[in-house]
Amino acid sequence: MIKLTLFKALNNFDLDINLQLESFNIAGVFGPSGSGKSTLLRCISGLEGKQSIYINNQPVHHLPSDKRGVTLQVQSCPLFPHLDVAGNLAFTQKHCANRETNISEQEVITALELQPLLKRNVQSLSGGERQRVVFARTMLAGQKLIILDEPFSALDWPLRFKTLTTLSELAAKFNIKFIIVSHSLKELLFCCDTLIQLEKGKVINQGTSALVAKAIYANNKQTPLSLLNYDIIKFDEKYAVYHLLIKQSEQQLFVSPSAVEQGGKLIIESEQISISAIKPILTEHSNILVCILINAEMIDSNWQLTLNVDGQTLYCLLSARVWDQSNYKEGDTLYAAIHNLE
Numbered sequence: 001m002i003k004l005t006l007f008k009a010l011n012n013f014d015l016d017i018n019l020q021l022e023s024f025n026i027a028g029v030f031g032p033s034g035s036g037k038s039t040l041l042r043c044i045s046g047l048e049g050k051q052s053i054y055i056n057n058q059p060v061h062h063l064p065s066d067k068r069g070v071t072l073q074v075q076s077c078p079l080f081p082h083l084d085v086a087g088n089l090a091f092t093q094k095h096c097a098n099r100e101t102n103i104s105e106q107e108v109i110t111a112l113e114l115q116p117l118l119k120r121n122v123q124s125l126s127g128g129e130r131q132r133v134v135f136a137r138t139m140l141a142g143q144k145l146i147i148l149d150e151p152f153s154a155l156d157w158p159l160r161f162k163t164l165t166t167l168s169e170l171a172a173k174f175n176i177k178f179i180i181v182s183h184s185l186k187e188l189l190f191c192c193d194t195l196i197q198l199e200k201g202k203v204i205n206q207g208t209s210a211l212v213a214k215a216i217y218a219n220n221k222q223t224p225l226s227l228l229n230y231d232i233i234k235f236d237e238k239y240a241v242y243h244l245l246i247k248q249s250e251q252q253l254f255v256s257p258s259a260v261e262q263g264g265k266l267i268i269e270s271e272q273i274s275i276s277a278i279k280p281i282l283t284e285h286s287n288i289l290v291c292i293l294i295n296a297e298m299i300d301s302n303w304q305l306t307l308n309v310d311g312q313t314l315y316c317l318l319s320a321r322v323w324d325q326s327n328y329k330e331g332d333t334l335y336a337a338i339h340n341l342e
């Protein structure tokens with residue numbers, strides 16, 4: 001549990017935050033540039049003035065930053081330039097006192113696939129490689145509350161999703177809580193269970209990430225991304241596709257390896273979904289999911305449909321003309337064809 005009461009006069013507005021995070025594993029902080037996200041992180045970690053902060057019901061505001069059990073990874077975290085990647089990691093493992101997790105150097109290296117980089121001079125690393133090494137070092141500091149400011153902004157999307165999946169696995173395995181700042185709602189929605197939306201120094205929305213993200217998308221007149229959890233059944237070598245089973249469902253999808261390599265969630269944009277009331281028979285698409293129409297609402301002259309696939313949510317968009325001709329109503333069984341997965 002984290003409880004904060006912060007006040008700090010900033011250049012154009014005041015950071016004025018009263019926040020209670022009861023139960024979360026990975027919380028995201030989202031907001032426009034300059035809304036106070038980094039300042040909030042600095043306050044939690046103890047780098048900014050005296051504020052009222054409780055972590056796990058214990059006041060920590062009187063403690064210096066190195067005694068709070070928190071690691072803050074800022075946006076441009078320096079590495080030791082005179083040590084190679086292995087040296088940077090070994091130094092952290094050796095010198096960080098009061099480690100609360102027993103995560104080993106080898107475990108971090110394996111999880112983040114850093115083996116090929118170990119002998120590299122840190123000046124020769126690309127931006128994305130550097131961010132992965134910095135994150136590995138953060139993990140090796142061994143704290144149970146880790147705060148990350150734009151940690152993976154330099155990674156391409158497939159690698160970013162893969163690294164976020166690794167982060168979620170490490171969080172679960174070592175019981176670590178993360179607070180992550182990002183400009184990307186897609187990134188936060190992918191990995192966070194809780195979202196906090198900041199604007200001009202104030203929390204304007206807070207809650208489960210699916211609900212807060214939906215509200216932010218609606219406010220921007222956008223349709224939310226759909227994320228489907230799955231289990232892999234098998235890899236079909238003949239066609240180079242994975243057979244996936246939707247979690248808590250009997251329904252299957254067939255996807256290319258690149259979709260699976262991104263981690264345990266399938267990311268589906270609304271444009272990839274078309275729906276019909278009758279099960280398509282003559283279709284080249286093998287990816288058809290049976291779903292129930294939960295809700296339809298007008299977003300910027302189109303209709304956004306919320307569909308339930310055995311407990312998971314899909315969002316798709318219909319033009320007003322198609323919606324008017326469809327006669328779909330809440331509770332209807334519909335068939336969603338998902339395109340461009342194979």
Ligand SMILES: Nc1ncnc2c1ncn2[C@@H]1O[C@H](COP(=O)(O)OP(=O)(O)OP(=O)(O)O)[C@@H](O)[C@H]1O
Nearest residue numbers: 009010011012031032033034035036037038039040
């Ligand atoms: N120590 C300070 N004193 C006064 N104003 C500050 C201080 N630190 C930051 N600010 C101002 O507070 C505002 C919020 O800054 P902050 O870096 O927290 O925003 P942010 O949401 O993290 O932005 P970005 O997404 O661009 O990194 C900015 O206008 C910044 O100029």
